Structures are given as C-alpha cells and as structure tokens.
Amino acid sequence: MSVESAERPRKVVGAASLQSFLWRRPWLRASLLLLPPLGWFVLIYLAALALLLVTAFWRINDFTTQIEQVWNLDNFRIILLDPTYRLIIGRTVGIAALVTVTDAILAFPFAYFMARVASRRIQTLLFAAVLLPLWASYIARVYSWILILNHSGLLNWSLQSIGLPPANIGYTYTAMWIVFSYIWLPFMIIPTYAAMERVPESLMEAAADLGARRWRAVRDVVLPLALPGVVAGSIFTFSLTLGDYITPILVGGAGSTFIGNVVYSNVGIANNVPFAAALATVPVAIMALYLLGARRLGAFEAL
C-alpha cells in the first residue's frame, strides 16, 4: 500500500512535467510532430532523387551492360553535345510551354465565369464538369482523341460534311498540343478559380466607383491578383507535360519523342540506367528553375 501510494503521484508528476516541458518548447513539439512524415520524405523521396543523381555519373560497361561505378561526365556530355538530345529536350520544353500558355488562356475566362459570374448552382455544376474527365482513365481519354483526329475521324468527317477540305492533324505536333491541353486543363482551371474567388468583391466595387468599366477592372484588378493562381496552375500543366511519355506514343507522329520516351527506352530496352538517370535530371533541373520563377510570382501563396 505504501509502495503504491508512493509511486502513483510520481507518475502523474512525470506526465505533467513532460507536458509542461513540451509546452515550454514549441519547437520540440513541432519537430516531434513533423519527424515521421519528414523522415519518410527524406528517406523515400530525396534519397531516391539523390540516388538518381549519383547513378547519372556512372556508366555501363559496353560489353556486359553492368553498371560500373566509375565517375565520369560522359552521359551529360552526350546530352549536351548530341543534337538528337537537344532536339528532344527542346521539343519537350517547347510543347510543355505551349500547352501551359494554351491552358492559361482557356482557363482564365472559364475560371472567371465560375468564380465571379455564375450562380452557386451553376458553379457547382461547372466544378463537377471540370472534374468529370478525371474520372475516366487517362488512356481512354487519349484514345478518344485519336478517334477524333485521325484521317477518317470525327473531325475530318465533320469538315467534309460542311464541304471543307480534311485537316490532317492526326499524329502530328498539333495533335499532341491539343491532347495535352485537353488533358491538363482541369489542373489549370482549379487554382485559377481559387485565386479569383479570393479577390474581394469590394475591390471590384472600388474599381467601379473610380470609373473603371468591367473589362478595365478585370484587367487591372482581377488579372494581377489571380496571376499567382495561373502560375500555380502552370506548375501542374508544365511539369505534367514535361514528364509525360504516353501521349507522344499514342498521338504523336514520327519524331514525337519526349524526354520520358528516351528515359523509358534506356531503362527498359538498353538497360542503360546511368544515361536514363542523366537525362532524367534535365526535367528536374528545368522544374527547379521554373519553381524558383513561380515562387517569385507568388504562386506558392495561391496553392
């Protein structure tokens, strides 16, 4: 009895002191709370990236195709000097940029209507409509575009029905541009919409009071305030296009190889993981630069 009574209060004191100990040190509380997810992130994500980067500096033995841990820059030299890879990188970045601009132009009026014009009911309906395509599989949506764009597809059939010559855009850059813009459009609309919804109505009223017509108000008030949202959306559309390799296979024509396709064939066919790793660092570097720029434009506050 005496032993029990002696121990019990001490336990309570222990727990309470731990509590107050943590209370007095909020940084410790935060680190304990963040440690598991952060450790996970470092281990799984950063370690994998680091490994990728390290592998890129190795090479494979031409005869055995085994990886040799010999430090060299040959892979990067080939990527920088061989015009083939410059062409592929240029094409990938170019189309990613074009898709991003297209989506921004398409998304802006749509998001504006959703956020500032539509009634609550219409807004919900439009929101569902934007998200609806994401329910269908990526492949099915790309294939449906093949049916529209190919030689005897819906597009040419429609053109011919109204007496116009056929447009042969199946299996071209144009086809890739259209399909990418379609596929990633929701990822642009949603952040743009979120940014626009946050523009206070009072600012619009103030602009009106100062004599600005609606267009002027959109241009000088909504556009600058929604820009971080557009930039946030562009992170998605740009990076998703940059990393894609399925759409080029399915709707691209001859000469539609993307960075991802070369990475895939080097890992899957040639077993040349170091070269694939070196090439894979290119989109990582491009995205790092892009994100730096996006941060300066305030995109991270809009996410």
Add this chain to the structure above:
Amino acid sequence: MRRIEAGSGAWFRLTTAAAAVTIALTACGSTGGSTGSTAAPPPTANLAPLTTIGPGEGQLNLIAWEGYTDTSWAKPFTAATGCKVNAKYAGSSDEMVTLMAGGGGGQWDMVSASGDADLRLIYGGDVRPMNPDLIPDFGDFQTYFKSPPYNTIGGIHYGISLQWGPNVLLYSTKKFPVKPTSWSVIYDPANKGLVTVPDNPIQIADAALYLMSTQKNLGITDPYELTQKQFDAAIVLLKQQRLLVKKYWALAGDEISLFQSGDVVVGAAWPYQTNTLQAAKAPVADTIPVEGATGWGDTWMLATNAPHPNCAYLWTKWVSTPTVQAEQALFFGETPVNTKACAKMEALSAGSCAQYHADAPGSYFDTIKFWKTPIATCNDGSKNCIPYSQWQTAWTTVTA
C-alpha cells in the same frame, strides 16, 4: 512472338522485342581467343541432355507469351500426362531474360523465348541443351527450324523451335492496285507521310536487308552483323525514311487503326495485322518483296536447373504435334514449324496453310532473315560488328 491483341503488355513487348543486350555474350567473345575459335562455348554446352523421358513430376512451371499455354491444348496435356501447367506470362523478351536469370535456378522449367532473347539466355547459362531425339515430331520440322542459328550453336540445340512469322510488307490495295514487289515503297518519297514501320531498333536490320540488294558494294551478308560502315549506311537510309513516316507503331493495334483510318497506305507489319484488317474487310494485302524479309521464331527452352525436366520434355513433345501446332498457329496468326501441321490447319480453316506459308518449301527460308541478337563478334570471329546497345542508341537518333 506477339500476343498483340492482349493490349497492356504488348507495347512493352514490342519495343523491347528485339532488346538484346548481350550480357555474357560479348564477354564470351572477348575470351574467345584462348579457345582458338570465334567465341567461347555457352556455359551449359557440356551439360548432357536427358536420353529418355521418365515419368512426369506432376508440375510444370513455364514462362510464356500470353496464351502460349492456352487451355485448349494445356488441359488435354495435363489430362494425358498428369503434369499441371503453371504459366507466368511475360510482357517482353527482356522480362523473360530477367525472370530466367533471377529465378534462383530452380523455379522455372521452360521459357517460350523469341529469337532476340535466345542468345542472351544461352550465353547467360540460363538454359541447357535439349535432346531433339526425344521429340518424335522433330523429324517433320521444316529443315530450317531444326537448327536455326538463334537457338542452335555448334550443333547443340538449346531448345526446340515452336512457331515463327515473317515481317511482311503491308499495303493498301486501293493505293497499290498492283502488288508492290520491293521494299523500296517504304523508302520512296512518293509515299511521304503515308508510311508506318515498327518503333523497334531491330528495324535497322530491315534497312540493312534492303541495302543487301540495293547497295551490293556495302557487302552486307547478314543484316544482324553490320560493320560500322554498313551500319552507318543503314542509319542514313532510315533517316531518309523518317521524313516519310507518319508514325512509328508500337502496338499491332496501332498499325491496324492507322490502316483502317487511311492515315497510312504502306508499312512493315506481321501477318497478324493483315489477317485482322482483312477480316474487317479493309482493302489491304501483304507480300514478301523480292529483297526478302526479316522474321521471328519462338523456341521452348529448358531452364538449366529445371525442377521438372520430364514434364518439360513431355510438354515440348505435346506442342510439337501437328494438332497442337495447328491450333496454336491459328490462335495467334503465326506459322507452325511442323510441316505435318499443314493438313490440320486446312481442316480447321480452309486455305490457312498456304496463307501462313506453313507449306513453304525450304528455299522460302532463305528469303527470311530471322531475328537474332546483334553482337560485337561477327560470324568471321572479328569484333567489328555493332552490338545491340548501339542499335538502340542509333534508333533513338533516327526516330527523334
């Protein structure tokens, strides 16, 4: 080699189909000098094959192309022999090689490898010699497939041939009322934007085959053994062709829709595409032009440490019989190696024997250059040939 209709795995299979990274292969070649021959023999060359087939072990573990163990012939096999067939479908030649190499030696009994994987398996020591005397139908095989160079080395059989198919010239009969006789149509600027060829590095061999007859001074004798000069010439030809190509197809289904929609009118294909398109009443036909064609051949190979060798031999015996050969050929649109299968094919589908060239005379096989792994060691023992890894790199520069 192609369960194209299967879909998901097919793309991988195709693009990797010819993926022949020559692991031990070239390494063997480099030690070849000591033996005085062109290359060291495969590691399992001295393992004696079975001389009689004992009672089945009750189980059989196979790595196969999807459908190669279809129940329509696997079930009667199990009923007849008591060997239960456990199949693992592989999506690509690479996957087959990886599975065999990583199987721990005792997991798998057999693999239905294609010509592009065979040499890797043989020189990797993953498969062992087989005794064709234990396969009664072997005597009825087309002569070529008794000892094709992709599965028989120095007279030792590292497997028993199964089925094969040519890579044909597929064309629209609307655009070409007269049958084209040369592969030149897929290199002809007149067909700009109307051509499709497989997205596969082994396509370099098709260009080399064409150069064999059009640029004789290059001295190409084997489209899979190219010196730097010959290789460069093939790449130049392919880069010119690149301007005419509408799309490099990855999946057989892609090529079928390209022809169906009229996006292309001529291309390199398998008989499977022709049959599917013709069945859909599309105005197409195929031919093997005067220059000949490349082709692929599948082989059942026995794992070095196969735990159920008797069942493996019983299975090989079973799939070599005319009936099963014919069933499998019609199931996939490929051609049996057993000449006796012709009559069975006719019984199942009139006209199919000639359609698939199952009755072809021996001379026909001189016109087909079957896929094999390009390696650094040429036939004459010199090391001047371009190995597969460079084929792959060059293909990227062609199609980019």
